[in-house]
Amino acid sequence: MTTELFDVSLNRYAEQMSSDQLPVLAALERETHMRHTQSVMISGNLQGQLLQLISHLCRPRRVLEIGTYTGYSALCLAQGLTEDGVLHTVEMDDEKCEIVEKYIAEAGMEGKIVTHFGDARQIVRELDESWDIVFIDADKPSYGLYFDLVIEKMKSGGVIIADNVLFEGKVLLPEEKQGKNEKAMHLFNQKLKNDDRVAQVMLPIRDGISVIRKL
Known part of the structure; x- marks a missing residue:
């Protein structure tokens, strides 16, 4: 799920003034829109360019993505990998396997x-790696758990990127009017704010992205 919270024309202008999509990403985006009813979940060029930029700046050796969908963001995050670098991506829905692998x-x-299909809460526990970048874009009630699972496996300067942190703007609703997802995102945002192990900035891109640095 991704809803653009900001003026459509400004979003379009920002995309036009950003770098062009890689051809393989443009093809993947087209096929995702053709074949999948929830294609709005794909990262798209503006968010994808941000992920690529972070990856190129960090030059990561190990990247973890929690929530693959059709693989767009994984391909973006893999762009800056070191020569011996590897990205692990975890997706619950194994029906996405064909398009991801393609x-x-x-x-x-x-x-x-490296693709993993199954319950990320278990798979992430089993991966014995030290992460340079982690991208969280999966089930919203588990964001806090995913953060807890990876933060101690990151060295100082490691980066966590969390998507959908504004959740359609519903994080601003009174607590009694919030559904489980927006309530979970608000609690996650508060968790980050109160964690002295990290520094973070929330960016108003698409549905909100937080970029978090381990201190």
Whole structure:
């Protein structure tokens, strides 16, 4: 789920003034919109360019993505990997396997991206890695848990990126009017704000993105 909270024309202008999509990403976005009813969940070019920029700046050796969907954000985050770098991506819905693996191959990333299908709460626990970048874009009530699972596996300067932190703007609703997802996101945002192990900035891009640095 991703809702653009800000003026459509300004979002369009920001996309036009950002770098062009890689051809493989444009093809993946087209196929996702054609084949999947919840295609609004795909990151898209503006968010994708941000993910690529962070990846190129960090030059990560190990990246974890929690919530693959059709693989767009994984391909973006893999762009800045070191020569020996690997990205692990975890998706609950194994019906996405075909399209994910197809575009990993088309991007020539078979040796750089490792896919896992199943319950991220279990899979993340089993991955024995030290993460440079973690991207969280999965079930909203588990964001706090995912953060807790990865934060101690990151060295100082590691980056966590969390999507949908504004959740359609509903994080501003009174607590009694919030559904489980927006309530979970508000609690997650508060959790970050009160955690002295990290510094973070919330960016008003699409549905809200927080970029978090481990101190």
